Amino acid sequence: MNWQQTVEKTVSGLGYELVECAFAPRGLLSVFIDRLPGHVYPTGPGESVAVEDCELVTRQLQYVLEVDGCDYARLEVSSPGLDRPLRTVADFVRFEGSEIDVTLKLVFQGRKKYRGTLRLVDAGYELLFKDGKEEKILGFVLPEVREARLVPVIDFKKGRKRRAGESDDATGEAGGHEK
Numbered sequence: 001m002n003w004q005q006t007v008e009k010t011v012s013g014l015g016y017e018l019v020e021c022a023f024a025p026r027g028l029l030s031v032f033i034d035r036l037p038g039h040v041y042p043t044g045p046g047e048s049v050a051v052e053d054c055e056l057v058t059r060q061l062q063y064v065l066e067v068d069g070c071d072y073a074r075l076e077v078s079s080p081g082l083d084r085p086l087r088t089v090a091d092f093v094r095f096e097g098s099e100i101d102v103t104l105k106l107v108f109q110g111r112k113k114y115r116g117t118l119r120l121v122d123a124g125y126e127l128l129f130k131d132g133k134e135e136k137i138l139g140f141v142l143p144e145v146r147e148a149r150l151v152p153v154i155d156f157k158k159g160r161k162r163r164a165g166e167s168d169d170a171t172g173e174a175g176g177h178e179k
Helices: 001-013 051-068 089-093
Strands: 016-024 028-035 075-078 098-109 110-123 122-130 136-138 145-150
Touching: 001 016, 001 028, 001 051, 028 051, 089 110, 089 145, 098 136, 110 136
Parallel strands: 028 075
Antiparallel strands: 016 028, 098 110, 098 145, 110 122, 122 136
16 A cells, blocks of 8 residues: 555545545655535534644654555644635535636636635536626536636635535634644
């Protein structure tokens, strides 16, 4: 089993979603995790990753990676952030109704970047967006997308605003935990 499989198996075994993991220069292993909707976590309620979640995953990964003989200098586990990337079909389904930024691989009608509300349709996905004062719809499928991210929604009085599909007890995003 390679290091990526080890990380994915460990993170999913703890009940979290592995959003991304990568080795960076000088041996930094970065792991980005997210909570799954409807799952009860020992670290407390809420939809957002807490520092305690990062600590729990860090401790388990340190143990498992040592046993597997994975050579890394530093391990950093954190939330995917407010501008969370969307990469899989499950991501797009989970965040339907949310505002997202989409960058297409090829230019369409003079541009590659679009911002709008994500909707699911039989043939793939739609992005409802404004072009000036006019509302338009961009239809797309995942192979046409270079990058897609949630648009950060912040209310400084209450922390992060609730997104489509999140419960009322959602709290602000946590920073990373490094060891």
